[in-house]
Amino acid sequence: MRWILQVVVLTLLLAAGTWFAGWWFVPLASAAYGAWAANQRAAVLTAMFAGALAWTALLAYDASVGPMGRLTDVLTGALRFPGSTVVMLTVAYAALLGATAAAFARGARRLLSPAKASA
Amino acid sequence: MSDRPAISAIVARASQVATVLLSGAAVAAALFIGAMPIGRAPALGAFLEPAHGIWAMARTAELPRRASMRIAGLKDSVAVTYDGRGVPHVFAQNEADLMRAFGFVVARDRLFQMELQTRAVAGTLSELLGSTALQLDREARAQGLAWGAERKWKAIPDTADNFRLVTAYADGVNAYLAQLTPDDLPFEYRLLGARPQAWKPQYTYYLLARMSLTLAWNDEELRRANIEALVGAKAADALFPINAPIQEPIQPVDGRQAPRFDTSPLPPPAPRDSAHMAIAAAYQRAAESETLDALRGRGEVAVGSNNWAVSPRHTASGYALLSGDPHLQLTLPSIWYEVHLQVPGVLDTYGVTIPGGPIVPIGFNRSMAWTATNTGADVLDYYDEKVDDARHPTKYLLDGAWKPLELRIEAVRGRGGRGGRVLRTDTIYHTHRGPMVHVGDRWLSRRWTALDISDEGRLLRLANQAHSVDEWMTVMGQYGVPAQNFLTADTLGHIAIRSTGHYPLRAGNGRGNHIIDGTTSANDWRGYWPVERYPQATDPAQGYLASNNQQPKDPQVDPSYMGSNWPSPFRAMRINKLLRADTAVTPDAMRRFQTDPTSEQTDLFVQPMFDAVAKAAAAGRPDTAAVRGAALLREWDGRFTPDNERAVLYDAMMDELIQRTWDELRGAPDVRRGPTPSTTVLAQLMRDANSPWWDDRFTPQRETRDSILVASIGAAYRRVTQRYGPPGPRWRWSGIRTATINHLARIPGLGRSKIPMPSGRGTLSPSDGDGSHGASWRFVVELSGEVHAWGTYPGGQSGNPVSERYDDRLASWTAGMLDSLQFPRRAAEISAPRATLTLFPER
Numbered sequence: 001m002r003w004i005l006q007v008v009v010l011t012l013l014l015a016a017g018t019w020f021a022g023w024w025f026v027p028l029a030s031a032a033y034g035a036w037a038a039n040q041r042a043a044v045l046t047a048m049f050a051g052a053l054a055w056t057a058l059l060a061y062d063a064s065v066g067p068m069g070r071l072t073d074v075l076t077g078a079l080r081f082p083g084s085t086v087v088m089l090t091v092a093y094a095a096l097l098g099a100t101a102a103a104f105a106r107g108a109r110r111l112l113s114p115a116k117a118s119a
Numbered sequence: 120m121s122d123r124p125a126i127s128a129i130v131a132r133a134s135q136v137a138t139v140l141l142s143g144a145a146v147a148a149a150l151f152i153g154a155m156p157i158g159r160a161p162a163l164g165a166f167l168e169p170a171h172g173i174w175a176m177a178r179t180a181e182l183p184r185r186a187s188m189r190i191a192g193l194k195d196s197v198a199v200t201y202d203g204r205g206v207p208h209v210f211a212q213n214e215a216d217l218m219r220a221f222g223f224v225v226a227r228d229r230l231f232q233m234e235l236q237t238r239a240v241a242g243t244l245s246e247l248l249g250s251t252a253l254q255l256d257r258e259a260r261a262q263g264l265a266w267g268a269e270r271k272w273k274a275i276p277d278t279a280d281n282f283r284l285v286t287a288y289a290d291g292v293n294a295y296l297a298q299l300t301p302d303d304l305p306f307e308y309r310l311l312g313a314r315p316q317a318w319k320p321q322y323t324y325y326l327l328a329r330m331s332l333t334l335a336w337n338d339e340e341l342r343r344a345n346i347e348a349l350v351g352a353k354a355a356d357a358l359f360p361i362n363a364p365i366q367e368p369i370q371p372v373d374g375r376q377a378p379r380f381d382t383s384p385l386p387p388p389a390p391r392d393s394a395h396m397a398i399a400a401a402y403q404r405a406a407e408s409e410t411l412d413a414l415r416g417r418g419e420v421a422v423g424s425n426n427w428a429v430s431p432r433h434t435a436s437g438y439a440l441l442s443g444d445p446h447l448q449l450t451l452p453s454i455w456y457e458v459h460l461q462v463p464g465v466l467d468t469y470g471v472t473i474p475g476g477p478i479v480p481i482g483f484n485r486s487m488a489w490t491a492t493n494t495g496a497d498v499l500d501y502y503d504e505k506v507d508d509a510r511h512p513t514k515y516l517l518d519g520a521w522k523p524l525e526l527r528i529e530a531v532r533g534r535g536g537r538g539g540r541v542l543r544t545d546t547i548y549h550t551h552r553g554p555m556v557h558v559g560d561r562w563l564s565r566r567w568t569a570l571d572i573s574d575e576g577r578l579l580r581l582a583n584q585a586h587s588v589d590e591w592m593t594v595m596g597q598y599g600v601p602a603q604n605f606l607t608a609d610t611l612g613h614i615a616i617r618s619t620g621h622y623p624l625r626a627g628n629g630r631g632n633h634i635i636d637g638t639t640s641a642n643d644w645r646g647y648w649p650v651e652r653y654p655q656a657t658d659p660a661q662g663y664l665a666s667n668n669q670q671p672k673d674p675q676v677d678p679s680y681m682g683s684n685w686p687s688p689f690r691a692m693r694i695n696k697l698l699r700a701d702t703a704v705t706p707d708a709m710r711r712f713q714t715d716p717t718s719e720q721t722d723l724f725v726q727p728m729f730d731a732v733a734k735a736a737a738a739g740r741p742d743t744a745a746v747r748g749a750a751l752l753r754e755w756d757g758r759f760t761p762d763n764e765r766a767v768l769y770d771a772m773m774d775e776l777i778q779r780t781w782d783e784l785r786g787a788p789d790v791r792r793g794p795t796p797s798t799t800v801l802a803q804l805m806r807d808a809n810s811p812w813w814d815d816r817f818t819p820q821r822e823t824r825d826s827i828l829v830a831s832i833g834a835a836y837r838r839v840t841q842r843y844g845p846p847g848p849r850w851r852w853s854g855i856r857t858a859t860i861n862h863l864a865r866i867p868g869l870g871r872s873k874i875p876m877p878s879g880r881g882t883l884s885p886s887d888g889d890g891s892h893g894a895s896w897r898f899v900v901e902l903s904g905e906v907h908a909w910g911t912y913p914g915g916q917s918g919n920p921v922s923e924r925y926d927d928r929l930a931s932w933t934a935g936m937l938d939s940l941q942f943p944r945r946a947a948e949i950s951a952p953r954a955t956l957t958l959f960p961e962r
Contacts, residue, residue: 018168019170022164022165022168022170023153023165023167023172024150024154024164027149027150027153031146055169058174059174061169062174062175062177063177065177065178066177066178066179066181066921067923068174070177070180070921071173071174071176074306074869074920074921075173076868077868077869078306078310078866078867080867090167090169093149093153093163093164093167096149097146097153100146101146101149103142103145103146104145104146107135107138107142108139110135111132111135111139
């Protein structure tokens with residue numbers, strides 16, 4: 001339950017941060033989360049899920065107000081691979097940013113102050 | 120035993136360090152691809168981010184229903200209402216506000232197009248697209264278009280109205296840029312990882328220069344030198360003649376109801392001339408490159424603008440009618456942007472504009488309508504210059520004295536603009552005539568009207584406000600370049616046409632289709648023709664006027680040199696025939712004429728072919744494929760309609776006939792590329808059955824016209840059946856003559872393909888099928904008390920490929936239909952408005 005709560009809160013934070021600050025907010029906030037949750041085994045997984053969910057939610061919003069189908073068609077033509085792949089790449093990239101930043105910060109925290117991190 | 124915990128701690132620590140290093144490397148890699156473009160791929164972070172990246176385009180694809188903003192410089196508020204077709208109707212209280220709002224509105228829809236076209240002229244495409252555009256940039260700088268445009272801009276006093284209004288337009292564009300959010304960034308910039316550049320007022324003149332390049336670039340001298348080397352001077356003159364062998368001129372000839380045919384035989388080809396081969400070889404090399412479209416072996420490039428106007432006594436309604444059908448390169452977004460501009464008491468004009476140009480070159484107002492076709496006159500001459508150093512010249516010889524060359528250093532930079540790497544530095548040399556080009560072993564300078572100081576923008580702006588044909592023609596008398604066949608009609612019932620532009624007064628025989636000796640100033644231009652000498656007509660007895668890029672004046676009326684190698688007049692013959700036959704023309708008939716599927720050239724070739732096949736059969740030398748092909752073509756109604764299953768055979772026959780006839784102009788039998796005389800010259804040759812030109816010098820026997828015709832239809836039949844199978848639905852013209860309209864920057868997926876083209880050789884709406892050229896804007900205006908108009912173009916108002924307004928007119932354009940155009944006096948009169956934008960002055 002606590003893990004789900006963390007995923008939800010972090011998702012909301014990443015979505016809002018992306019909206020107001022930009023893509024770089026995802027690794028920044030995920031790193032902060034990773035450092036904060038250094039003692040949690042699932043911290044990396046949490047950041048990964050939250051990143052993916054945050055950007056999925058934003059994509060869903062875009063689709064609800066505009067011609068996302070037409071946009072993916074345009075991308076399909078322009079990039080010469082399926083637009084749906086770009087959707088998946090977008091979600092995967094957010095997950096990657098979240099997971100790697102959290103993993104790095106969690107590892108660094110544990111390395112620098114093992115006692116606190118494992119407390 | 121006691122060491123084990125210590126070792127295990129060290130291992131654990133090392134594992135932690137390794138994890139940190141690995142995850143650090145991973146996050147660094149993720150950040151790197153997020154922040155840095157790799158190769159031609161944009162930085163992924165900003166690109167993929169769903170809030171402001173590429174996905175935001177779904178939210179911003181369409182205009183908001185209502186928007187308002189403040190922009191600096193406005194004196195009063197400006198109301199912009201977009202009608203259901205996405206056309207902005209701009210209502211302002213003064214001209215400067217109108218221009219400011221106009222710049223804002225065009226940038227809102229076509230920002231990337233504006234920048235790309237400007238860069239194409241400036242030779243800075245590489246800064247946006249990378250080194251792939253280097254050659255284009257070098258050519259643009261060598262042509263000196265931006266150099267010329269800057270001179271024109273500098274020559275306009277800053278107190279002049281035009282300076283003020285063009286600057287206001289630029290301010291409007293920059294006001295849009297200033298409020299541009301990441302969400303609104305056009306698709307192409309996102310893909311390229313670039314940002315839009317600021318708009319300078321002189322860029323408007325860059326775009327006018329670009330039109331001159333498209334419409335007034337004429338290097339017939341070089342082509343002619345090439346042909347002369349291959350077949351001799353007399354033959355070159357006959358194959359690319361100064362006077363078209365079929366005369367159906369723009370300026371009507373009193374009492375003439377049919378075209379005049381020149382039946383004189385073509386002089387035979389002479390042996391190759393080694394003296395001219397150096398320049399011929401250089402020209403052939405250029406022709407092989409991607410830069411000289413006209414020589415790619417397709418014969419006449421299928422470009423064909425049309426316009427015609429009908430006097431009230433020949434229309435059903437009793438009002439003058441005008442049709443405009445300019446053909447240009449087709450792209451998405453379209454070259455044109457439709458707009459209605461109004462300042463009470465000053466201007467109330469509707470029409471199409473080139474994004475970046477604050478004028479309506481083709482359109483109408485409450486009193487009159489105007490349109491244009493290209494004159495294609497020779498306004499560019501090459502001078503053979505003698506220089507002091509063949510590789511690095513510093514002086515040129517003029518009237519026995521060495522004159523210093525002006526040097527222009529052009530550094531082409533790569534992506535990143537001014538901070539980008541210099542890809543290439545070229546030195547462009549100028550004589551007093553213009554920039555020089557190195558062709559073969561010669562230095563040639565160019566004298567070109569497009570580089571003269573003139574201000575067509577001002578004249579067109581004033582013409583937009585004219586109240587009558589007379590007023591329009593008076594204003595446009597000073598117009599210089601590109602020379603256009605301007606056609607006008609007004610609500611008073613007058614129609615008029617004039618091939619307007621600066622035509623050089625040359626020394627000697629007045630001809631400019633050969634390279635001129637540059638060592639004497641006696642060969643320089645001596646001015647321009649007076650306006651009264653221009654081809655022109657007003658309210659002619661025949662009751663209509665038309666132009667289709669053909670030779671404007673019959674040389675029997677005026678033999679003055681205007682150019683050479685004129686486009687075949689088959690379109691003119693067709694529209695004149697249609698207009699002669701209809702004495703109660705309606706706007707809908709005008710529309711139908713625009714896509715009329717009949718060609719006046721077919722009879723000139725098909726019947727002689729039937730006769731030749733019959734003769735061969737009677738002589739016991741039947742070619743089965745030729746007999747079958749001829750039989751199938753007998754079933755043809757001569758129309759290039761979409762469901763026609765015989766037009767393909769005629770098209771293939773003509774292709775074969777052209778290839779087989781002009782073998783003298785190709786280097787080897789397997790070479791299909793080569794300079795090709797116009798179909799009119801081929802028609803002239805048809806009258807001489809035993810001309811030496813019919814002989815194919817790559818075969819041992821001697822061919823005649825008839826044997827070439829039989830071979831052509833036979834080969835065409837074999838080719839068509841091989842490609843499309845036996846006669847049947849696969850021969851249908853709609854599946855064969857399809858076009859692809861490319862994106863302006865050729866970004867794949869943003870163009871449209873397999874568009875059926877209801878056009879064929881010599882039809883009013885020609886197309887070579889590759890979509891490179893076609894009807895760029897079709898419109899019809901009825902000059903009644905309340906002006907009515909209909910129009911469309913292939914594309915849509917928006918430059919955003921995600922918007923439904925990107926290509927929403929393509930279907931009606933393909934079907935040859937026109938939309939009714941709204942021309943309201945007030946914003947409230949616009950039915951079903953799509954969106955509104957109100958621009959307020961800054962507080």
